[in-house]
Amino acid sequence: MRVLLSTIGSRGETQPIIAVAVEMGKLGHEAVVCAPPDFQGWAESLGVRYIPVGPELHGTAKRPPSGPVMAEQRQQMIDGTVAVQFEAVGKAAEGCDVIVGGGGLAIAAHSIAEHLSVPYVYAAFAPITLPSPFHAPPAFGLLGEQNTDDPAEFAPRWEAERSRWNTMWRRPLNAQRELLGLPQIEDVRSHLFTDRPWLAADPVLAPWPGSSDMEVFQTGAWLLEDPRPLEPELEAFLTSGEPPIYFGLGSAHVPPALARAVLDATRAAGRRAVVSRGWADLDISEGSGDVIAVGDVNQRLLFPRVAAIAHHGGAGTTTVATASGTPQIVIPQNFNQFYFAARVEALGAGVAIREEPTGDVLRTALARVLGDPFPAVATTRGEQIATDGAGVAARTLLDVCAGRWPASSEPAV
Structure with a gap:
C-alpha cells in the first residue's frame, strides 16, 4: 500500500504527517509526504520520501503584519497557491492508494483523490478548527477578530467562516477541478473537511465536543518518535x-x-x-x-x-x-x-x-x-496523555484502503 500525506502548513502540520509516514514504514508500507520545502532534509533523514510544494515558509516569523494586503494581490497569491498545490500533489499522488490532507490549507488533496478514485481522509490537528455547536472557530487576529466563549456567537461565527472559505478559495479551486474534468463544488469547507474527518489530537488535552453534522474519528495526537539525542x-x-x-x-x-x-x-x-x-x-x-x-x-x-x-x-x-x-x-x-x-x-x-x-x-x-x-x-x-496516535492513524489507513471506515469517536464532553 502507498499513502500520500499532504499539507501546506508549518512545522505544526508537517511534523505530524511525517510521524504517520514513519509509522507506515514500520508497517511495511510506503508513504510520500508532500509539504513545504523547509522540512525536506529532516524528513528524508528519517527515511521518508518527500516532495516539496510551494515556497519556503521559514523567516515569516520575523515579519509582523505591516498592514492590509490589497485584495487583488491577495487573490493572485491564492490563485497561485492552489495551482501549485494541484501540480505538486497530483504528481506526488501517482500510484497512491489513499490521500490524506492535513490541515485546512491542503486545498488540492480531496480533488486529486477524487480524480484518481482513491479514498481521501481529512485530518484536523485541533478540535476548534472543526465546526461544532459547542465552540466558535479560532479567530484570525490579523483580520481584527477576537476569540469568543459566548454560545450565541458560535453559529454566526461558523457561518461567517464558511462564507470566507468560499470567497477566498472556491473560484480557484473550481478552476483547477475543471481542468481535471471534475464537477464544481459549492461549499469549500465541507468539500475539504468531509462529513467524516479525523482529529489528530489527544482526547484528554483536546477532546472533541461533538457535532450534529460530522462523524469525527479521534486518533490521538500524531507524535514523531524522534531518535535524535540532545546535543x-x-x-x-x-x-x-x-x-x-x-x-x-x-x-x-x-x-x-x-x-x-x-x-x-x-x-x-x-x-x-x-x-x-x-x-x-x-x-x-x-x-x-x-x-x-x-x-x-x-x-x-x-x-x-x-x-x-x-x-x-x-x-x-x-x-x-x-x-x-x-x-x-x-x-x-x-x-x-x-x-x-x-x-x-x-x-x-x-x-x-x-x-x-x-x-x-x-x-x-x-x-x-x-x-x-x-x-x-x-x-x-x-x-x-497517549503518545501512539500516529500508529493508530497508520493502522486505520490500512483499514480505509480495505474499505473499512472507522467508527466515529464518542464526544468527550
Missing part, C-alpha cells in the same frame, strides 16, 4: 545545575523585546534558561553561562528535564509539553494557540499569558507554575 553542549548544560526553564515560540512571530524579558524573568527567579531561537532567530547575545540557545531540538527528550516550559501553544508543542509532566506557560500568538492555552489552564497543567510577555509578566507566571499545585498536577496530566 553534547545542551546535555552538559542540563547536568551542570538545577533544571532550567525552557522558552520557545517555534515558528510564531516573536515580540522584539522577548529575549530581554526571558533573561530578566529567569534571573529574577534564580533560574537558568534554555532558549529556542525559533524561526525568528531569537537573540540572547546578552546571556552568560546561565543561558543556552538551541536550534531544532528533540522536545520529547528535553521537556521532562526542565522545570517549566514557556511556549506559543502550537498543537504539537502543547501535546509534547503536557505529556512530559512539566508545568507550562503558554504565550499564544494566533489561531488555535489560544484554544490550547485555555486547555492547559483548564487541566491545571500551567498558565496562559494573553498580554505582552514583559519581564514582569513572565516573572509572575514563572512564580505561579513553579509553586504548588502546578508541578504535581502537570505530572498527573502527563501520565494521561
Whole structure:
C-alpha cells in the first residue's frame, strides 16, 4: 500500500504527517509526504520520501503584519497557491492508494483523490478548527477578530467562516477541478473537511465536543518518535545545575523585546534558561553561562528535564509539553494557540499569558507554575496523555484502503 500525506502548513502540520509516514514504514508500507520545502532534509533523514510544494515558509516569523494586503494581490497569491498545490500533489499522488490532507490549507488533496478514485481522509490537528455547536472557530487576529466563549456567537461565527472559505478559495479551486474534468463544488469547507474527518489530537488535552453534522474519528495526537539525542553542549548544560526553564515560540512571530524579558524573568527567579531561537532567530547575545540557545531540538527528550516550559501553544508543542509532566506557560500568538492555552489552564497543567510577555509578566507566571499545585498536577496530566496516535492513524489507513471506515469517536464532553 502507498499513502500520500499532504499539507501546506508549518512545522505544526508537517511534523505530524511525517510521524504517520514513519509509522507506515514500520508497517511495511510506503508513504510520500508532500509539504513545504523547509522540512525536506529532516524528513528524508528519517527515511521518508518527500516532495516539496510551494515556497519556503521559514523567516515569516520575523515579519509582523505591516498592514492590509490589497485584495487583488491577495487573490493572485491564492490563485497561485492552489495551482501549485494541484501540480505538486497530483504528481506526488501517482500510484497512491489513499490521500490524506492535513490541515485546512491542503486545498488540492480531496480533488486529486477524487480524480484518481482513491479514498481521501481529512485530518484536523485541533478540535476548534472543526465546526461544532459547542465552540466558535479560532479567530484570525490579523483580520481584527477576537476569540469568543459566548454560545450565541458560535453559529454566526461558523457561518461567517464558511462564507470566507468560499470567497477566498472556491473560484480557484473550481478552476483547477475543471481542468481535471471534475464537477464544481459549492461549499469549500465541507468539500475539504468531509462529513467524516479525523482529529489528530489527544482526547484528554483536546477532546472533541461533538457535532450534529460530522462523524469525527479521534486518533490521538500524531507524535514523531524522534531518535535524535540532545546535543553534547545542551546535555552538559542540563547536568551542570538545577533544571532550567525552557522558552520557545517555534515558528510564531516573536515580540522584539522577548529575549530581554526571558533573561530578566529567569534571573529574577534564580533560574537558568534554555532558549529556542525559533524561526525568528531569537537573540540572547546578552546571556552568560546561565543561558543556552538551541536550534531544532528533540522536545520529547528535553521537556521532562526542565522545570517549566514557556511556549506559543502550537498543537504539537502543547501535546509534547503536557505529556512530559512539566508545568507550562503558554504565550499564544494566533489561531488555535489560544484554544490550547485555555486547555492547559483548564487541566491545571500551567498558565496562559494573553498580554505582552514583559519581564514582569513572565516573572509572575514563572512564580505561579513553579509553586504548588502546578508541578504535581502537570505530572498527573502527563501520565494521561497517549503518545501512539500516529500508529493508530497508520493502522486505520490500512483499514480505509480495505474499505473499512472507522467508527466515529464518542464526544468527550
